[in-house]
Amino acid sequence: MNRMETDVIVIGGGATGAGTIRDLALRGVKTILIEKNDIASGATGRNHGLLHSGARYAVKDPESAQECIRENQILRKIAWHCIEDTGGLFVTLPEDDPAYHSLLLDGCKHAGIPAKEISIKKALQLEPNLNPHILSAITVPDGTIDPFRLTSANMLDAIERGAKVLTHTKVVSVIKKGTEIIGVLCRNIHGEEIEIYAKMVVNAAGVWGQEICNLAGIDLPMFPSKGSMLIIDYRINGVVINRCRPPADGDIIVPGDTVSLIGTTSKEIPYDKIDEYTIDDDEIDVLLSDGEKMIPNVRFTRALRAYCGVRPLVAVSGEKQGRNISRGIVLIDHKERDGIDGLVTISGGKLMTYRLMAEKTADLVCSKIGVKAKCKTDKIPLPGSEHKFTSRRTMKKFSGIPDSVVGSTFYRHGQRLRNILTTDKKNYRLICECEMVTEGEIEYAIKKLNVHDLVDLRRRTRIGMGPCQGELCAYRGSGLFHEYGGASPEGSVELLNDFLEERWKGIKPVLWGDGLRESEFTYWIYEGLFGMSNLKNNKKGLKQ
Ligand SMILES: Cc1cc2nc3c(=O)[nH]c(=O)nc-3n(C[C@H](O)[C@H](O)[C@H](O)COP(=O)(O)OP(=O)(O)OC[C@H]3O[C@@H](n4cnc5c(N)ncnc54)[C@H](O)[C@@H]3O)c2cc1C
Numbered sequence: 001m002n003r004m005e006t007d008v009i010v011i012g013g014g015a016t017g018a019g020t021i022r023d024l025a026l027r028g029v030k031t032i033l034i035e036k037n038d039i040a041s042g043a044t045g046r047n048h049g050l051l052h053s054g055a056r057y058a059v060k061d062p063e064s065a066q067e068c069i070r071e072n073q074i075l076r077k078i079a080w081h082c083i084e085d086t087g088g089l090f091v092t093l094p095e096d097d098p099a100y101h102s103l104l105l106d107g108c109k110h111a112g113i114p115a116k117e118i119s120i121k122k123a124l125q126l127e128p129n130l131n132p133h134i135l136s137a138i139t140v141p142d143g144t145i146d147p148f149r150l151t152s153a154n155m156l157d158a159i160e161r162g163a164k165v166l167t168h169t170k171v172v173s174v175i176k177k178g179t180e181i182i183g184v185l186c187r188n189i190h191g192e193e194i195e196i197y198a199k200m201v202v203n204a205a206g207v208w209g210q211e212i213c214n215l216a217g218i219d220l221p222m223f224p225s226k227g228s229m230l231i232i233d234y235r236i237n238g239v240v241i242n243r244c245r246p247p248a249d250g251d252i253i254v255p256g257d258t259v260s261l262i263g264t265t266s267k268e269i270p271y272d273k274i275d276e277y278t279i280d281d282d283e284i285d286v287l288l289s290d291g292e293k294m295i296p297n298v299r300f301t302r303a304l305r306a307y308c309g310v311r312p313l314v315a316v317s318g319e320k321q322g323r324n325i326s327r328g329i330v331l332i333d334h335k336e337r338d339g340i341d342g343l344v345t346i347s348g349g350k351l352m353t354y355r356l357m358a359e360k361t362a363d364l365v366c367s368k369i370g371v372k373a374k375c376k377t378d379k380i381p382l383p384g385s386e387h388k389f390t391s392r393r394t395m396k397k398f399s400g401i402p403d404s405v406v407g408s409t410f411y412r413h414g415q416r417l418r419n420i421l422t423t424d425k426k427n428y429r430l431i432c433e434c435e436m437v438t439e440g441e442i443e444y445a446i447k448k449l450n451v452h453d454l455v456d457l458r459r460r461t462r463i464g465m466g467p468c469q470g471e472l473c474a475y476r477g478s479g480l481f482h483e484y485g486g487a488s489p490e491g492s493v494e495l496l497n498d499f500l501e502e503r504w505k506g507i508k509p510v511l512w513g514d515g516l517r518e519s520e521f522t523y524w525i526y527e528g529l530f531g532m533s534n535l536k537n538n539k540k541g542l543k544q
Contacts, residue, residue, distance in 0.1 A: 001193050001194070001195055002192065002193070002194040002195070003194070003195045003196075003197070004032060004164075004194060004195070004196045004197070005196070005197045005198070006030045006031060006032045006164070006196065006197075006198045007024075007029045007030040007031065007198060007199055007200070007369060008024055008029055008030070008031045008032075008198055008199065008200045008201070008202060008365055008369070009031070009032050009033075009034065009183070009184055009196055009198040009200070009201045009202065010024075010031055010032070010033045010034070010201075010202045010204055011033075011034050011171050011184070011201065011202065011203050011204060011205050011212055012033075012034075012035065012042070012203070012204035012205040012206060012208075012209075013033055013034075013035025013037075013038070013039040013040070013041070013151070013155070013165065013167060014039075014040060014042045014043060014044035014045075014151065014204065014206055014354075015040070015044045015147060015150060015151050015154070015351050015354035016044075016204040016206070016346055016347075016349070016354050016357050016358060016361075017033055017035070017202070017204035017205075018033070018039065018150075018151045018152075018154035018155045018158070018354075019154050019354040019355050019357065019358030019377070020202055020204055020346070020357075020358040020361050020362060021033045021154070021155070021158040021163045021165070022154045022155075022157050022158040022161075022163075022358065022377060022382075023355075023358045023359055023361075023362040023375055023377050024158075024163075024362050024365065024366075025157070025158040025161035025162060025163045026161065026373075026375075026376045026377060026380065027362065027366060027371055027373035027374070027375070027376075028371070028373055029362075029365075029366065029369070029371055029373075030162060030163070031158065031163045031164070032163070032164045032165075032166065032196055032198070033155070033158075033163065033164070033165045033166065034166050034169050034170075034171055034184070034186055034196070035165070035166070035167045035168070035169065036168070036169065036170035036171070037167070037168065038167055038168070038452070038453075038455065038456045038459060039148075039151045039152060039155060039165075039167060039450070039456075039459065040147050040148050040151040040152075040459055041459075042205075042206045042207070042208070042309075043206050043207065043309045043310060043311060043312060043351075044147045044151055044206075044351060044354075045147055045148060045151075045309075045459060046277075046307060046308060046309025046310075047147065047227075047229075047263075047264075047309050047351055048229060048252060048254045048256075048261060048263045048264065049144050049145050049146060049147055049254060049256055049351070050142060050143075050144060050145070050240060050252065050254050050352075051072055051075065051083055051142060051143035051144055051145040051352050052068040052072065052142060052350065052352055053068065053069060053072055053088055053108075053113050053115075053140040053141045053142045054066065054067070054068030054069040054072065054108075054111055054113045055088070055090060055104060055107075055108050055113055055115055055138075055140040055142070055242070056068075056242060056247055057247075058104060058107030058108045058110070058111050058113060058115075059100070059103050059104060059107040059246065060246065060247075061328065062107065062110060062111050063328060064328050064350075065107065065108075065111035065113060066111045066112065067328075067329070067349075067353050067356060068113075068350070068352065068353065069111060069112055069113045069141075070356075071352055071353050071355060071356055072141060072143070072352065074355065074378050075145065075352065075355065076143070077381070078355075078377070078378065078379070078380065078381045078382055078385060079145070079150055079153065079381070079382050079385050080381075080385045080414070081149065081153075081382075081384040081385045081410075081411075081412075081413065081414025081415070082145055082146045082149040082150040082153060082382070082384075082385070082414075083143050083144065083145050083146075084143055084144045084145075084255075084256075085143050086142065086143050086144055086238060086239050086240050086255055087126070087139060087140075087141065087142060087143070087239050087240070088139070088140045088141070088142025088143070088239060088240035088241075088242060089123060089126065089127060089130070089137050089138065089139060089140075089239050089240070089241055089242065090104060090115075090137065090138040090140060090242045090243070090244040091123065091130065091131070091134040091136070091137050091138075091241060091242070091243065091244055091294065092134060092135040092136045092137075092243075092244040092245075093131065093133070093134060093135070093243065093293055093294070094133055094135060096135070096243065096244060096245045097245065098135060098136070100244055100245050100246065101117075101135075101136050101138065101244055104138060104244055105117065105138060108138075108140065113140060113141070114140070114141060115138050115139065115140045116138065116139050117136065117137070117138050118137050118138070118139055119137075120132075120134055120135075120136070120137060122137075123137035126139075126238075126239055127237055127238065127239045127241065129236050129237055129295045129296075129297050130237075130241065130294070130295060131293060131294055131295065131296055136244070138244065140242075142239075142240040142242070143240070144240065144254055144255065144256050145351065145352055146256075146257075146412075147351055148459040148460065148462075149384075149412060149413075150351075150354070150382075152449055152459070152460055153382040153383050153384050153385070154354075154382060155450070156382075156383050156448075156449070157382055157383050160383070165450060166186065166188065166194070167450055167452065167456075168188060168189040168452055169186045169187070169188040169189070169194070170186060170187055170188075171184045171185070171186050171205075171212065171215070172185055172186065172187050172215075173185045173215055174201070174212075174215045174216045174343075175195065175197070176216070179339055179340055179341060180340070180341040180342045181201050181216055181340060181341070181342035181343045182197055182198070182342060183195060183196050183197035183198055183201070184196055184201060189452075199342070199368075199369045200342055200343075200344070200365050200368055200369055201342055201343050201344075202343075202344055202345075202346065202361055202365060203343060203344065203345040203346070203347075204345075204346050204347075204361070206310075206312040206347065207222050207224050207274050207310045207311070207312040207313075208274070209222065209312060209314075209345050209347050210222040210271065212345075213334075213345065216334070216340055216343055217340070218334060218337075218338045218340060218343075220314065220332070220345060221314075222271065222312060222313060222314055222347075223268065223313045223314070224268070224269050224270075224271055224273075224274050224310045224311070224313070225266050225267065225268055225269075225310065225311045225313055226265070226266075226267045226268075226269045226308050226309070226310050226311075227263065227264035227265055227266055227267075227308060227309055227310075227311065228263075228264060228265045228267075228279045228280075228283040228284075228287065228306060228307070228308040229261050229262065229263040229264050229287070229306065229307055229308065229309075230261060230262045230263075230284060230287045230288065230291070230303055230305075230306050230510070231259050231260075231261045231303070231304045231305050231306070231307075231506075232259060232260050232261070232262065232298065232301040232302065232303055232304060233259065233301055233302040233303075233304045233467045234258065234259065234260070234301065234467065235255050235256075235257075235258060235259060235260050236253075236255075236260045236295055236297050236298065236301060237253055237255050237260055237295060238255055239255070240252070240253070240254050240255065241253040241294050241295065243290075243293075243294060249264070249265045249266065249283075249286050249287075249290065250262065250263075250264075250265070250286050250287045250289070250290025250291060251290065251294075252264065253291055253294055253295055253298075257435070257462065257465070257466075258434060258435065258466050258467065259304060259465075259466070259467070262287045262288070262290075262291035262298070263287070264287075265283045265286060265287070266311075267280075267283070269310070274310050277307070277308055277505070278308075279306045279307070279308050279509040281509075283306075283308075284303075284306060284509055284510065287306075288303070302513065302514045302515050302518075303510035303512075303515055304467065304469060304507075304510070304515065305469065305503075305506030305507050305509075305510060306506060306509040306510050307506050312347045312348060313347075313348060314330045314332075314347050314348055328348055328349065329346075329348050329349040329353060329356065329357050329360065330345070330346070330347045330348040330349075331344065331345070331346050331357075331360050331361060331364060332344060332345040332346075332347075333364060344361060344364055344365060346358075346360070346361045355377050355378070358377065359375045359377060359378075362375060363375065383414075383415075383416055384413050384414030384415050384416045385414050385415070386414075386415045387415060398417075398421050400423055401421055401423065401427055401428070402428070404436055405421075405427060405428070405430075405436060405438055406421065407436075408435065408436035408437070409421055409436075409438070409441055412441075412461065412462065413441075419444060419448070420440055420441050420444045421440065422440070424440060426438060426439040426440035426443060427439075427440040427441075431463065431473050431476045431477060431480065432461075432462070432463040432464060432466065432472075432473035432476075432477070433466075433468075433472065433473070434465070434466020434467050434468055434473075435461070435462040435463065435465060435466045437461045437462065437463045437473070439480060441461055442457065442461060442463065442477065442480050442484070443480070443483075443484045445457055445460040445461050446480070446481065446484045446485045447484060451485070453481075453495050453498060453499070454474065454477050454478055454481065454495045454496065454498065454499035455498065455499055455502050457477060457481075458470075458499070463477050464477070464499065464503060468518070468522075469503050469506075469507060469518075469522070470499065470500065470503045470522075471518070471521065471522045471525065474496055474499050474500060474503075475496060475526075475530070477496075477499075478492040478493070478495050478496035478499070479492060481495055493532075493535045496532070497532060500522075500526060500532070507519055
């Protein structure tokens with residue numbers, strides 16, 4: 001059995017875990033992060049990607065609202081290449097209680113959120129697709145944040161500062177000495193077992209944090225609340241649209257890259273269903289009908305896919321209902337709560353408060369292991385966000401490469417585009433036309449960003465995430481895995497199959513109209529033209 005030692009083990013490769021190893025690495029603490037799937041494969045990669053201004057929480061949860069606006073301002077500086085400054089609007093529809101408008105303005109004022117009432121005419125200028133019958137509108141500094149880019153950049157920085165990241169490796173038990181946790185036992189994708197010993201273990205496993213606590217003999221009940229979202233095939237809004245009413249289903253439309261998404265629902269689910277990720281027809285109905293109320297053009301769009309995530313909510317004060325449980329940060333020292341030393345749990349919060357969650361966790365861990373260094377993550381930019389170059393200046397530096405390729409590589413990797421873009425022909429060969437991903441970018445991701453399969457590659461580059469959903473790029477991507485990732489020909493077919501299966505899960509709930517026609521076309525390419533199932537079941541034949 002392999003054996004490793006470090007100062008701190010972090011379980012969970014979502015934004016919280018990634019932020020924690022980065023924070024600790026900046027304080028000179030050695031860490032190993034363990035993630036059972038890929039980075040951002042839990043709630044981190046299954047949300048709206050809304051960089052909240054805090055206005056959504058301003059009326060009912062002022063503490064969360066203040067955290068949001070503070071972190072919103074910090075992230076714009078340290079993670080600008082992961083953020084789009086879209087701005088946000090809160091709009092009152094004819095059926096909404098008009099009194100909420102003033103409550104929201106007051107709440108924002110109290111929380112320090114710059115919210116401003118604007119005329120309906122101005123709102124329609126800002127967002128021409130908006131329902132023209134709205135009664136009032138408020139602007140807030142909402143934005144969007146790419147969870148994959150954010151998590152990857154945090155990991156990259158931590159790794160460059162000495163941290164280790166083991167993805168596709170699951171923590172299967174904890175190693176105890178009396179009442180102290182001194183390490184964990186992990187199993188990787190190849191079935192190999194690794195024992196890792198450390199002074200402290202951080203449970204940043206999101207909603208699976210309950211299972212990690214169970215391994216340690218601790219009872220920490222989570223109240224899983226599933227939220228579903230719908231992606232539509234083009235960007236129908238440039239500004240984040242929120243409905244001006246207490247948070248409810250189908251009240252946000254977020255623009256993201258080439259698409260827009262409508263969110264979300266909130267359904268309590270039993271804990272044994274947290275890995276099922278099923279989207280119910282009634283959720284799709286509510287998202288479409290409520291989305292259409294804010295932006296009537298929703299009716300004329302094609303739904304690309306639906307997906308869901310499970311909020312890692314810990315009820316600390318007895319509430320047991322999804323939208324009622326605070327979305328606030330929960331940091332637990334298990335020595336104090338349960339008499340078990342060596343373990344802390346960090347949960348709750350939001351994607352966009354990941355840095356603050358990491359700071360609080362690292363402060364606690366450092367106080368326990370005797371490290372005095374202070375948090376620096378609010379000042380030191382993430383890799384890619386080092387200098388604020390305008391894309392115009394960037395374009396000039398890479399003259400010879402098409403602007404569209406420079407622009408989209410810059411958009412995804414910020415300043416790190418220097419590590420990708422050369423005048424090599426690879427940077428002219430487009431692999432994913434929807435998202436403008438080139439062969440050069442794919443080579444970089446496979447070699448430098450801890451990518452094991454095509455689904456991981458999608459999270460690093462957005463390959464297959466645009467309007468065609470992998471129809472024309474998936475087979476090219478799997479071919480490149482053979483070229484740059486060392487996959488055998490039959491291994492590449494396996495990767496392609498897994499990728500298509502994964503895309504299919506999200507397409508299935510929205511199969512009607514043009515979406516259904518496009519899926520038939522994809523099926524025809526992969527099954528009719530390539531004979532995919534034949535290739536998959538005939539590995540021996542391929543090897544011969
Ligand atoms: C529907 C929905 C919409 C949301 N919208 C927003 C939004 O717009 N803006 C925002 O800021 N926040 C939003 N959130 C909240 C946000 O997504 C989460 O708070 C945040 O992503 C949690 O990150 P995390 O790293 O703590 O957990 P996760 O991302 O869930 O990470 C936990 C990780 O632990 C890993 N893990 C579990 N068990 C093990 C094990 N035994 N061994 C190794 N690894 C393990 C999992 O695979 C997972 O990757 C939304 C949440 C949902 C569900």
